[in-house]
Amino acid sequence: MSPTISEIKSLNVAIIGAGAAGLVSARELRREGHQVVMFERQAQLGGTWVYNPGVEADPLGSDPSRAIVHSSLYASLRTNLPREAMGFRAYPFVSTGQPHWDSRRFPGHQEVLLYLNDYATEFGLTELVRFETEVVYAGLVEDGKWKVRSRQENGVAVDVDEIFDALVVCNGHYTEPRTAEIPGIDAWPGKQMHCHNYRIPEPYRDLVVILIGSGPSALDISIDIAQVAKEVHVASRSDEAEVLRKQFGYHHIQLHPMIESIQKDGTVIFYDGSMVLAGVILHCTGYNYHLPFLDTHGIVTVDDNCVGPLYKHIFPPVLAPRLSFVGLPWMVLPFPVFEFQSKWIAGVLSDRIRLPSQEEMMENVSAFYLSLEASGMPKRHTHKMGAHLFEYNGWLAAECGVPVTEEWRKKMLYATLQNYLAHPGTYRDAWEDDDLVLEALMEMATVATLD
Numbered sequence: 001m002s003p004t005i006s007e008i009k010s011l012n013v014a015i016i017g018a019g020a021a022g023l024v025s026a027r028e029l030r031r032e033g034h035q036v037v038m039f040e041r042q043a044q045l046g047g048t049w050v051y052n053p054g055v056e057a058d059p060l061g062s063d064p065s066r067a068i069v070h071s072s073l074y075a076s077l078r079t080n081l082p083r084e085a086m087g088f089r090a091y092p093f094v095s096t097g098q099p100h101w102d103s104r105r106f107p108g109h110q111e112v113l114l115y116l117n118d119y120a121t122e123f124g125l126t127e128l129v130r131f132e133t134e135v136v137y138a139g140l141v142e143d144g145k146w147k148v149r150s151r152q153e154n155g156v157a158v159d160v161d162e163i164f165d166a167l168v169v170c171n172g173h174y175t176e177p178r179t180a181e182i183p184g185i186d187a188w189p190g191k192q193m194h195c196h197n198y199r200i201p202e203p204y205r206d207l208v209v210i211l212i213g214s215g216p217s218a219l220d221i222s223i224d225i226a227q228v229a230k231e232v233h234v235a236s237r238s239d240e241a242e243v244l245r246k247q248f249g250y251h252h253i254q255l256h257p258m259i260e261s262i263q264k265d266g267t268v269i270f271y272d273g274s275m276v277l278a279g280v281i282l283h284c285t286g287y288n289y290h291l292p293f294l295d296t297h298g299i300v301t302v303d304d305n306c307v308g309p310l311y312k313h314i315f316p317p318v319l320a321p322r323l324s325f326v327g328l329p330w331m332v333l334p335f336p337v338f339e340f341q342s343k344w345i346a347g348v349l350s351d352r353i354r355l356p357s358q359e360e361m362m363e364n365v366s367a368f369y370l371s372l373e374a375s376g377m378p379k380r381h382t383h384k385m386g387a388h389l390f391e392y393n394g395w396l397a398a399e400c401g402v403p404v405t406e407e408w409r410k411k412m413l414y415a416t417l418q419n420y421l422a423h424p425g426t427y428r429d430a431w432e433d434d435d436l437v438l439e440a441l442m443e444m445a446t447v448a449t450l451d
């Protein structure tokens, strides 16, 4: 039986981060009647989408004491998803047609930041954010509440401790670089960096550059750099080479298998025996989940890039529902997933939606981990959603009692993926799914009934 209005709980909730995940969480929690404070260490909202031309002092990002630059955006970045599929369901990401906005279907990063600011204004979220306020500690206290210690630096650091009924972690996971381990690299005389610190091609003018990786960033950045560099070489695993080969046919970029070893004189040897004398190695090798502020007495850990144990990638069974995470899954449509996740959290926190028992959640998590292991999935891919995305969204939608992912959105994602695989160099400017765009725009007109 559903609880009555008087039984629904209203909690005082801290959200860490005012990126897309934090913003949508704030909206959903408020709609459910909770009080919300969003802690944001940057001076503006938007998280990843706040482009920062500055980079970190340590180009590989391995020094834990370095001053952090949050965003990994490079100047030329355009979205890799079409705007209709990328946007929140409750607030479609359509072109406003205003001057200075980017009306392209796969717009530049500035457009996404404008959209997130519009979203925050529309739902009155900006006033919930404490800017330039970093959470340096969030720890469990008695009766399941959370102590949040936040820091403001105004010449001197001022720390403030507060107690909240619940904590929602939305701190993003594209800031802490992961680098490739290569024999001999420590003695290598050249420059090394991670793509977290790549912004513009100019510093690579006339250099011989090797990129490691094959994801969307490696693809974009190698093309960017090829405009000015003397040579660009890309090292990727063989199963990932096909897309790159199609793309690099047009750009005089040389494709190699992975690096086998590196000589002291700067010669890089690849697994097929080919050699390159390079000046720079750029690691486009992904990111690690990083929760340096979180103290759960060891209940939640980050092990081999798996945050766990978590029920449905959101609640640690032992600490549910007072601790939750929004935004951990990858290979997803991020904004819509955040929307489903935060609806569920908001409803669970008010007791409108019931969780299974702690034991049942734990059993579910164990079974999930066993199934990943049995299918040969590495642990670091625990939060990789890929083909399971719409099943996951559908499960959350059913729990929340809201409509599942729109058919046009599903088809659009597959159409974009096919287009990317077939035409990686032009997929952002030429497509064949205009019928889906039309369908999307028509359905968006009825958005209020879907929210």
Ligand code: FAD
Pocket (backbone or CB within 6 Å): 016, 017, 018, 019, 020, 021, 022, 039, 040, 041, 042, 045, 046, 047, 048, 049, 070, 072, 073, 074, 077, 078, 079, 080, 081, 086, 133, 134, 135, 136, 170, 171, 172, 173, 174, 217, 293, 326, 327, 333, 334, 335
């Ligand atoms: P973030 O946007 O990273 O926000 C986290 C926020 O938490 C930040 O504002 C940060 O300052 C704050 N924070 C962190 N720690 C603390 C702390 N201790 N105290 C206070 N505040 C803290 N997604 C798409 O949908 N389409 C794309 O085309 C796309 N392209 C991408 C390209 C790149 C290069 C990258 C890196 C990501 C891309 N993404 C894309 C994924 C993107 O990360 C998500 O769309 C989304 O922005 C993630 O939102 P988030 O709120 O989870 O994290």
